[in-house]
Structure formats: C-alpha cells, structure tokens
Amino acid sequence: MTLAIVTGYIDGVLHSGKDAARAVVPFSDTPHDWENPAVTGRNRLPARAYFFHYDTPDDARSRDRTRSRGFIALSGDWRFRLFDHPGRVPTSFATDANDDWDIVSVPHLWQLDGYGRLQYTDEGYPFPVDPPLVPSNDPTGVYQRVVHLGDSPSGDRRILRFDGVESYAEIYWNGAYVGTTKGSRLAAEFDVTDHARPGDNLLAVKVLQFSDGTYIEDQDMWWASGIFRDCYLTSRPAAHLDDFFVRTHRHDDDSASVTLSAHAHGARSIVWQIRDGDTLVAEADVIDGEDVTVTIRDAHFWNPEEPVLYDMTIIVQGDDGAVGYVPHRLGLAELTIEGGLMRLNGAYFTMHGVNRHDHDDRRGRAVDIARMERDLHLMKQHNINAVRTAHYPNDPRFYELCDEIGLLVLAETDLESHGFANIGQIERLTDDPDWQTAYVDRIERHVLAQRNHVSIVMWSLGNESGFGRNIGAMYERCKELDPTRPVHYEEDRNAEVVDVVSTMYSRVQQMNDFGEHPHPKPRIICEYGHAMGNGPGGLSDYQQVFDRWPHIQGHFVWEWADHGLRAETAEGERYYTYGGDHGDYPNNGNFCIDGLVFPWQEPSPGLLEYKQVICPVLVAHVDDTIVVTNRRWFTDLSDVVLTVETLSDGRPTSSTTLRPGALAPGDTWRTPFLPLSVAGRETRLVMRAYSTTARSWSEPMRELGRWDFPVHGSAWASSPTAGTSPATASTVGTDLEVTTSRGDALRFDLLTGELERWTLDGAPVVVGPPRIGFWKPLIDNHHQENEALWEPRLLAHMQTSTRSVSWGEDDGVVTMSSSGTIAPPSLAYGMRVEMHWNIHGDGTVDLRVAGEPYGDYRDLVPRIGLSFDVPNDARNIEWYGRGPGENYPDSKTANTVGRWRSDVSAMFTRYVVPQDCGNHEDVRWLSATTDAGAGVSVSARDSAGLFSFSAWPYSAAAIDAAQHQTDLTEADRITINVDHAVLGLGSNSWGSEVLDRYRVRFQEFDFAVRFAAVTSADTRGDR
Secondary structure, X not given: OOOOOOOEEEOOEEEOHHHHHHHOOOHHXXXXXXXXXXXXXXXXXXXXXXXXXXXXXXHHHHOOHHHOOXXXXXXXXXXXXXXXXXHHXXXXXXXXXXXOOEEEXXXXXXXXXXXXXXXXXXXXXXXXXXXXXOOOOOOEEEEEEEEEEOXXXXXXXXXXXXXXXXXXXXXXXXXXXXXXXXXXXXXXXXXXXXXXXXXXXXXXXXXXXOOHHHHHEEOOEEEOOEEOOOEEEEEEOOOEEEEEEEEEEEOOOOOXXXXXXXXXXXXXXXXXXXXXXXXXXXXXXXXOOOEEEEEEOOOOOOOOXXXXXXXXXXXXXXXXXXXXXXXXXXXXXXXXXXOOEEEEOOXXXXXXXXXXXOOEOOOEOOOOHXXXXXXXXXXXXXXXXXXXXXXXXXXXXXXXXHHHHOOEEEEEOOOEEHHHHHHOOOOOOOOOHHHHHHHHHHHHHHHHHHOOOOOEEEEEOOEOOOOOHHHHHHHHHHXXXXXXXXXXXXXXXXXXXXXXXXEEOOOHHHHHHHHHOOOXXXXXXXXXXXXXXXXXXXXXXXHHHHHHXXXXXXXXXXXXXXXXXXXXXXXXXXXXXXXXXXXXOOOOHHHHOOOOXXXXXXXXXXXXXXXXXXXXXXXXXXXXXXXXXXXXXXXXXXXXXXXXXXXXXXXXXXXXXXXXXXXXXXXXXXXXXXXXXXXXXXXXXXEEEEEOOOEOOEOOXXXXXXXXXXXXXXXXXXXOXXXXXXXXXXXXXXXXXXXXXXXXXXXEEOOOOXXXXXXXXXXXXXXXXXXXXXXXXXXXXXXXXXXXXXXXXXXXXXXXXXXXXXXXXXXXXXXXXXXXXXXXXOOOXXXXXXXXXXXXXXXXXEEEEEEEEEOOXXXXXXXXXXXXXXXXXOOEEEEEEEEOOOOEOOEOOOOEEEEEEEEOOOOOOOOOOOOOOOOEEEEOEEEEEOOOOOEEEEEEOEHHHOXXXXXXXXOHHHHHHOOXXXXXXXXXXXXXXXXXXXXXXXXXXXXXXXXXXXXXXOOOEEEEEEEEEEOXXXXXXXX
C-alpha cells in the first residue's frame, strides 16, 4: 500500500513530505488566507500617509524619494515563474534563488508579458460565483530578487513597501515569512529588519491571481495580475515620524488656521515649519499625539485654478541628537457644505470631470509616472478640473501631481462587487456582516494614505456594489479618520448615509428635474456621456442643464481612456485588442474601448467637444455686441485674450484682439462690435479665447475655446452659367449619353436610372453612382438602436427596385427622372423614392431627391442621404462648412464654420473598432480633387439646403465588417456621403439615447444638391 503524501500551508508557508502529512489536511480542504475575507493581511504595518524621511534639509527640499533615507528601488528585473496552482509552487521558492527562471521587468502584469491569459469582462467574474472561494487552480506567480544591502545605522528599521500587487501576495525574506497583503490597489508595508542582513538577501513574493478580494475588485477592466506598481525599501531612523494629519480652517479675514496631528516614535522633539518660498510663515513645537494649530495671515488658498502650495516640514529629533526631516507640499483649503451646496474656501464651484482608470496600451494598469503625468496634463489642457479615481486608489504620486497642477479629486477606494448583478444579488457582500472587515479595511487604508492631499475634495466608498450595512460601517470609519470632507457612494441613491447624492447615466431631462427639485444634499452625476467609439453626443445639452442648476455640482464623463492593448499583425501593422481577442470567454468585447482618449494617448473628437462645452470662458455676439462671461470659480480673466476674426464666405478678411481684463468669476464684459459685411456674401465671426499664462502643463497662448456666429446671411445660391451652349443627349441601347458644352460626358442606365459614368475630357469624375441610403457603418453608441430597431427590420440590407425611368430635353437642359422603392427583403415597409436630374450646358448637374415611406415603420434611421464614389486619386477634400474636425448634429460646438482642406485619409478617425466617422455638419459645398486640381464639387442649392458630408478611403461595407483598423484595406475609389439628415451620436452604448431634436426618422424627405466637375482652372470650391 502506498502512502499518499499531501501538501498544504501552515502559517502561509507551503510544506510538503511527511511533515506536511502529519500537520495538515489535504490541500483542497485547507482554509487559505486567500479565501478568508476576515484576513485582510498579516504582519502588514498600519496604513499611514505617504512620506519619506530625509537626513538633510537639502534632500528634504528636493522631495526626491530616491534621496530619502535608505531608499532602494526594487523595480526592474526580477526572476519569475508562473504556476497553474498554488500547490505546485516548490517549497524552496523562498530560500533558493532560481537563476534559470525567466526575467521580467517589474512593475508589470504577467499576462501582458505572455504568461497566462488576458480576459476582459465589464462585470462578470471570470470564475464561478461562490464567495469567498476562488478556483483551486489559481494562477500563481512567484517573483525572486536578490537585494544587496549595506550596513544599517543603529536603530534603523528597514521597511519594504509595495504600492500595488494583484490580488493576494505573500512576502518572504531570506526564507522567512514576512507577511501577507490583499487590497490590490492599496499600499502595503512590512518591516523586514529582523530578516535582513548586510550583503545579498533573497526577496521572494508569491502572488495569486484570485482571492476573496477579487469579489470586491470587479471594476470593468482587464483581469490581470502581478506586482504592477513600484516596490522599494526605505529606512526609518530610531526617532521617526509614524504618521500625520493636517487640515485647514479658513477665516473671513483670509487667514488660515492649520492644525497638525503627528505621531512619532522615539522623538525627543518635533518641530513643524511652513514656508512660502524662502519665507517662514509658521512654526510650532508638536507634542506627540496631540493637535497643534498655527495661523497663517494673508493666506494663499489652494484651488484648481491657482494651486498654490506651501512647503511644510516636520523635523524629528531623537534622544541621540539625530535629526530627520519629513517634507510635505501643503495646500490650504477647506471644503464646507452650506445650504445644500459645497463650497471650497467659501466659494461655490462645480466639478467638470472625468473617470480615470490606470491604463497603458503596452503595460495595462502598470502605468509609469510619465504616462500618469501626461494623462493629467491632457485633462488640464482640455479644461477638465476634476477626476474620479475609478474605481480604486491610484499610485500615491498621482495625488501629488493633482495637488501641484490643480485637479479636484473624487478619491474612490478599491471596491466593486458588480458581478453579483449577474445573479440578481448585487448587494450580497455589501450587506453581509462577514465581509465588514474587508470593506472597512479598504476605506481605512485609503483615507489614512491620502487625507493630507489638498486636491481631494470628496471620498468615495467604491462603485456598483449595491447598498447594505457595510456601507454604513465604511462611512463611519471614513468620517472618524477625516471629518473634513464629504463622502460619496452612488448606490446610496437617496444619500441616506453619505453626504452627497449621486446618480449615473441619468438622462438630460432627469438631471433637469433633479436641479429643479433639489435634494437637501449636494448632487453630482458620477458617470455620464459614455465615450465608447464615436461619441459621446449630447454633451452640450447636458452642460446647459448643469449650468442652469447650482445644486448639480459635479459631472464625470465615462471614461478617460480606451483600454486597448497594443498588438501587431504578422506584417508589423499595429492594432489594439479588446475582450475576445485573447481567446477569453466570457468577455464583453470592446466595451472597454470607451474613452475620450485613444489608447496611444491622443485626444478623440469627443474630448475636443468636451473641452469646448466646459470652457471656462463664455463668448457670445448679441445685437452687435461681444459678450464675455467668466465661468471660472476662483480667478479672473486677466490672463485671457480674445481673437475676433471676420469671415466672408468662409475666408478671413480681418482680425482683431480684445482683452476682457480682470473680469471676476461670474461677471460679464461687453464691447460693441459690428463687422463689415459684403453684399451677397455670408459674413461670420469666429472668436477664440487664449490663456497667455505658461503653466507646468501647458505653453502660453493655450486655446481655451472657440465660437462662431452668423452676422449676415446672404441670399446665397449657386446658379448655372448663363449663355452657355445646351447639353445634348442620345440613347445608345439601354443607356442615355449626355454631353455638355465644356466636355462633360455622362452616361445613365435607362433601366436603373443610375449615373453609370461621368468624365470630363476623358478623365473620370464620378466612378460610382449617387444612391439614396439610410444606413451607415454602425457606431458603438447606436448598438442598442440597431438591436431593437434596425437589425430586426433589416435596415442594413435594403434593396432598390426601379419602377420607372424617363428623360427629356427642355430649353438646353437634359432631364432624367427615375422612381422606385428601397425596402428590405421579407418585410412590408420601405421608401418610395424619386431622383430628378437636370444636366446644364455649362456642366452643372442638379439632383433632387425625394422619398415617401410606406408600411408601419417610422422610427429612427442612421441617416437620409446620398453616397457615391470618386477616383482614388481625388483625395484632396475642401469644404465650406463646420470643421476642421469631425462633427455631428449633437457634437459640433468645438468646430466652426469656415473653409477647410484635408486629405481623405487624415479625415478618417482611427477608432479602435472601425465605425462611421469623419462627418461634417452645416456644409455649403465640398470638392474632392486630385493633386492636379481635377475632380468634383457638390454644393447646396441655397442657404436652406445645407448638408452633411463625409469622405472615406473605404467602402461602408468594409468599415462595417472590420473589427480592427488592420482589417481595413484602402479601396480603389473614395466614398463620399452627402446627407440630408444624420442621426446624432448620443451615448447609448451605456447612457443617453439620442435626444429628440437630433433624431432622424424614416419619414418623408425632399432635398437637392448641385454637382459639377472641377478642373485646375476652376476656383476651387466656388461652384
């Protein structure tokens, strides 16, 4: 008989062989720390503020942590091996260095380095729901690093710190068990002094991908794991600061009372100093564990527009006379709630915000400081003044950056149990007392770590975890640790417990109702404007409501960045992956591609629109007067200049610069301005506001916003040239051949009524006939409309049937008319359509299009318009309309009316998932020409017939079929869409439907445009 040898864990250490057989039950029955929510960590030091000890004042002033006492960076190369089960980890992993293991660069997520499998879900757990249990075959990564240490000063304690490890970690030093931590996005510190020695030391870390903590870390992102933030060693001298908490009270005379609570170990004295530059403005002796308050006269209070910071130092001296210095950048600010409104330093304010996940297109959540800083700089450059750390704490340096550049932070802790919604029990853990310890631990560690940061204006208890008793326990602990700030939690829908009432994805009308009937507590909308793919639309409509009601004090677009991961085809072409691209199932597809910023950190058209609607300067032109309003909350407009440009038929004719001066927040400045108009031409004003001030995050003359206003609308219309020879026509079989006096040759099919070919002097002008259409490549924000309306009605599969074709000649004009139906197979609805062509002798071609629906469908369609093809070399696009960027009916405030030029490839927005893009609204005319100047123009017949257009180097079918940009191959022709009506974008991928005023319905229509061939001799676009 063979004796089975079992393995198991004792005190966190894997044992095997006969000792294990005597000591433990089989592995699968062993109660593990990683499946016990009552154990949030072992031997982990208490959470504290993020700070470092320095040996000299100069080192402290640098605030460079690498110059702090005993700092040793442990990021970089580590030995690594992935095991498919924690029980397969060899017992020697903590004692024996394995030089034959792979080398990985930490911070990292091991799945992004090719170990294990990536998976993306929005809310569903990647394993069966059976809390607190996780799969027994839990992927386990083991890290090893040799750390060389010198002699340590007497009394120093060596502290090992991890800023982020997902999701469960056991730490070993020279074979000794050091401790355990959970809470992936919460820092963990361990005292390794008793295990460390001079010379080489073996640090080993065992990381399990899943733990009970995973059940409350389901935050709509890639499932990936590892040591994903920096880790390092520091030293605490014998006399050292353990923690501190500083807060501010503002007085009416603009003085500030600043209170410090400090806890130290082994300190003979503690001195607290505050400097403004080189000037000492306050100093006090501190008694360990007691509050001390100083007063700063003529204080400079921090706000997001002027983020003034003082230099604060806590000086700790030990009994041996050794002195240590702890620096902190101190902002003076007080957040109060008065009459249901939040005030910062006594001033009302609103947060114009975004939700931000950590994401790097190569490293996932393992973002470095440069990537983080660029994110925040882009926010400031686009007028954003607030960020929600969705849905977990960030790297501690993130909050320092927000302090420095001026961003209000809605500081959310590491908690979301959204996956329980899939089983109809989203509140299951939130209302379970067995999980209270885990819940409270997450807010406690978060608040203790970040509460000294002036940028934080609100705590958040987490996201989408239902409502239950543990929320109340978290709130109480949060307020105990920091009574100075309000607390948020969206699923406390009526703010029974928390201080701020919050909703997500409330529609515009509902937000207006909330504003009209205010709650006794301040209100925010913590998520809205779902920025998935092309969109979001409707931001300006939301903003009008937010601006109307003071009770609504914050709005946060979902979300900041696409979570696409960089990949390459075999040919080296780059694309970006999403759920399902890694063999992962279940997955939520491209639902993670939902940001205002592309994965490569380029602003999307949606971000440019958001920048405009939240512009801190409002400009209008009313009754021949320019009106400027300061929409800042704290600072005047002394840094702002306004350029005013007069356009005549889209061309600039004059420009001037104005300065509104030191205009106080909320005030308005007016100046008369009547531009010169030219009879018969359209006159418009384009105004741009700039800040002349250089910032750490921007150069001077940063554009804040732009506006355009009609001044004089001409009775403009394009007309055929009088006195030209007539157009002539003849039939050839089933074709109609039409020629003009200048050399146009058009051929129509008398069976279909379609324009088969158009040449000028033998060169092709149009190579694909104008056809009426109601479909366009599906955008992410229309998927729900597609599933509910269009797909069941086969809207993308409409068929054209021509019922009659006729032609004639009338006073030198050749006419061509056709009628028919456009309808889907199998169903009994459609559109009866007519197309009427007039071909003039000068080569202008008028086309009138009309339609009347039949059957029972009158609901939404993506568009009503025409599509046709031009030669592939007609890539130069010029237009008189809204530009330069893409714009849509409900997303066009960032683009002004003028004359613009671009290339067809540059006009195609590279969304991660290809979809409709490149639209331009309010178009008078457009032209598509070759480098030699030959091509075609399309113009509105009059000022009442403005149209929308887009131009693509691909067919609509190819765009619709593509899942990634690398699926697209440029066609041999250019597709041009000229649309009578285009459906707004909305944000209904997970948010607001298209508002009614931007909807296009399957209903009667009638519109007309004028075509003309363009030659190099023509004045471009003036046809």
